[in-house]
Amino acid sequence: MRFTHETLAQRVILDAGRSLEHLEAQVAHLGASRVMLVAGGSASSYADRAAVLLPVVLRWTEVVQHVPVAVAERARAAAADTGVDVVVCVGGGSAVGVAKAVALTTRLPVIAVPTTYAGSEATPVWGLTEDRRKTTGVDPVVLPTVVVYDSDLTRSLPVDLSVASGLNALAHCVDSMWAPRSNPVNQALALEGARALAQGLPHVVGDPMGTPGRDQCLYGAYLAATAFASAGSGLHHKICHVLGGTFDLPHAPTHAVVLPHVLAFNAPAVPDQARRLAIALGRPAGLAGPDDDAAAAATDALAALRQAVGAPRALRDLGLPLDAIPEVAERVVAAAPATNPRPVTGPAIETLLRAAWEGADPRSQS
Structure with a gap:
């Protein structure tokens, strides 16, 4: 048997019904004070509750599957203009994808709260789409620093x-x-x-x-x-x-x-x-x-x-x-x-x- 294996560094929490509590604690653990909160329409209610607990300075709601380059560029510009120091994303793979697109160029840490089983939150893989072509790459900077799993958040998924x-x-x-x-x-x-x-x-x-x-x-x-x-x-x-x-x-x-x-x-x-x-x-x-x-x-x-x-x-x-x-x-x-x-x-x-x-x-x- 001969192989090389790399294990990724990431904190993973699974605790039904307590994600807000963990999210607040993990933002504090990172010492972050200016949160960019990425959440599309399906996660807006949860994002509203999270925004009460977190020092959110930017709400980002433009979440599109396959992350068009234009969307990524707008999100990156907004993050830079607002001076955020952490990106919190709530939702499925598209929300995580937008957060990764921001992290790819800004090197900001990401905390992911998944609401589907997409799995993007556990990989250093990013993907962007332009001119009918999806480009993917691997960069450890896009791997979320923390993942908070809460099965209660998946119940609204049909x-x-x-x-x-x-x-x-x-x-x-x-x-x-x-x-x-x-x-x-x-x-x-x-x-x-x-x-x-x-x-x-x-x-x-x-x-x-x-x-x-x-x-x-x-x-x-x-x-x-x-x-x-x-x-x-x-x-x-x-x-x-x-x-x-x-x-x-x-x-x-x-x-x-x-x-x-x-x-x-x-x-x-x-x-x-x-x-x-x-x-x-x-x-x-x-x-x-x-x-x-x-x-x-x-x-x-x-x-x-x-x-x-x-x-x-x-x-x-x-x-x-x-x-x-x-x-x-x-x-x-x-x-x-x-x-x-x-x-x-x-x-x-x-x-x-x-x-x-x-x-x-x-x-x-x-």
Whole structure:
């Protein structure tokens, strides 16, 4: 066994119902006195309560998915003009993305209070979109210094969006099993994250206001993002970055739709990883010997989970035009990591995308 693993420095708090208390304490711990509070419309009520407790000098409400460069530049200018010394973001991946865009150039610390399972709060990855192209990069300065998880804040997320967001988190786990810097440590984190999400999501669907399922999903989403931050971006995320940046498809549902197709594409080439993933997803039966079909077990386990939670199925339902598939495939092939378990060719990616566009069963496409 031989590998190199880097562990990111970050304080993580999970405590249902007490996020305001922790947020106030963490701002004080940093010695901050001029807070930029980033929160879009869905988080405005919580932001109002936070603003009473924190020394907020700037409220920023322009929160846009995939973070257009123009939005980032306006937020950075406002932060500089106001002289803020910390950025607090409340919301999903888009809110965290705006905060990261500010931190990238100002080097301000970020405190994140997530309201979805996006996981961006646990990675040093930033993303900006301009001229129909999403650019991503890695810089430790954008990693939030503190993350405060509170499952109460996810209860307002509708069940369908909770499912999509949870499957987006699961995509971090799956991609981490064979991403460019995958190693035994981040694979272990990914597998435990997958187990937690596979257990938590059905509980969220069955009891949307309950704490246990949503706590499990936040825990799983954190582990998933931590694994992804270490392992790097694999084929799945390259596909979704093109779909999101070029065609402005909704982030979490796009990941939820594409995930089973990438798993079905790659799993046959990595049976050991597929076997372990199948077990994490709750399908240990029939995985005792080398002759078992580990890829089928993994794809079947994911299919069962998706059926149980009512996952989104088709890219056409998200607004992708059918005639866009060749352009998407061309961009994906150019961006795909050379370490992907299977060769990434134009025809293969077009086939994968067409199945995802139609909502076909990916197990018939592998």
